[in-house]
Amino acid sequence: MKFCVAIDGPAAAGKGTISRAVAAHFGFAHLDTGLLYRAVGMKGGDPAQAASTLCPEDLARPDLRSLAAGEAASRVAVLPDVRAALLTFQRNFAAREGGAVLDGRDIGTVICPGADVKLFVTASAECRAERRWRETGEGSLAEVLEQVRARDARDMGRADAPLCAAEDAITLDTTTLSIDEAVDKALRIVRAQLERG
Ligand code: CDP
Numbered sequence: 001m002k003f004c005v006a007i008d009g010p011a012a013a014g015k016g017t018i019s020r021a022v023a024a025h026f027g028f029a030h031l032d033t034g035l036l037y038r039a040v041g042m043k044g045g046d047p048a049q050a051a052s053t054l055c056p057e058d059l060a061r062p063d064l065r066s067l068a069a070g071e072a073a074s075r076v077a078v079l080p081d082v083r084a085a086l087l088t089f090q091r092n093f094a095a096r097e098g099g100a101v102l103d104g105r106d107i108g109t110v111i112c113p114g115a116d117v118k119l120f121v122t123a124s125a126e127c128r129a130e131r132r133w134r135e136t137g138e139g140s141l142a143e144v145l146e147q148v149r150a151r152d153a154r155d156m157g158r159a160d161a162p163l164c165a166a167e168d169a170i171t172l173d174t175t176t177l178s179i180d181e182a183v184d185k186a187l188r189i190v191r192a193q194l195e196r197g
Contacts, residue, residue: 003028003099004114005190006107009121010152010163011070012128012135014174014182018121019103021183022190031093033104033111034073036086038064041072051076051085067138067147074151077105078158087111105155108166117193119186120165123175125149 005028007019016032023030036051039058043050050058063069076082083106094100094112102111108118123131129145138144155163165171170189174182 001099002095002097003116003194004094004112005099005101006094006112006115006118006166006169007101007103007121007186008105008107008109008119008163008165008169010123010128010155011148012132013121013123014131014179015103015121017179018119018172018183018186019101022186023101025187026099026190026194028099028101029093029096030101031090031103033086033090033102033107034070035059035064036089037073037077037082038069040082040086041074041076042069047076047079048081048085051082054086065136067132067136067144070151071147074154078154078160080160083160105163106161108169109164110161113166117190118166118169119189120169120171121182121186122171122173125152127175 005022007015009015019030019032022028036054039054039061040047040051042061042064043058090102090111094102108115125145125148129141129148132148133139133141133144172182172185
């Protein structure tokens with residue numbers, strides 16, 4: 001069985017938590033596509049070359065979750081050659097047997113426009129900054145908020161595959177939701193689509 005769940009949204013909106021929970025619940029494979037861009041950003045050298053030679057060790061670096069890696073990712077993510085180099089891997093992952101969940105910025109719009117379920121997970125910038133600040137333990141809250149806003153602007157403003165909700169995506173605003181509530185809503189949406197067959 002092939003079944004693709006596309007989960008997009010801005011930084012720290014809860015995509016990762018929701019994606020992991022959906023994948024675990026339904027037994028689907030999960031790909032955090034942001035990790036690919038983070039690894040390319042941290043690899044150094046020519047970004048397009050880094051993207052086309054990405055290997056498992058690059059994805060196992062312990063510093064990929066840092067604020068610096070997020071920043072580096074969003075800088076290389078504006079480059080069309082980098083995005084093109086990562087496209088086939090992501091599409092193949094989405095088409096695997098047994099179901100797949102991919103989370104990122106352009107999954108429902110560019111990578112898997114025919115996805116069975118598309119979620120756009122969002123939350124206020126203040127709320128996302130606070131979550132990211134607690135999660136990383138880096139910098140001050142004000143600095144993290146500034147970074148979140150800058151990253152949103154770069155991700156939404158780029159010419160190639162900008163961050164936006166696909167027309168047929170269901171928006172899930174997690175600002176006032178607990179993790180359990182957000183996960184529960186996502187599970188219901190996916191289950192309903194699976195039952196529709
Ligand atoms: O975890 P967080 O939401 O902060 O970021 P991420 O999903 O790890 O993505 C880091 C950066 O990679 C984003 O700010 C985007 O610039 C870029 N990215 C992208 O352009 N396309 C994707 N499918 C995933 C990430």
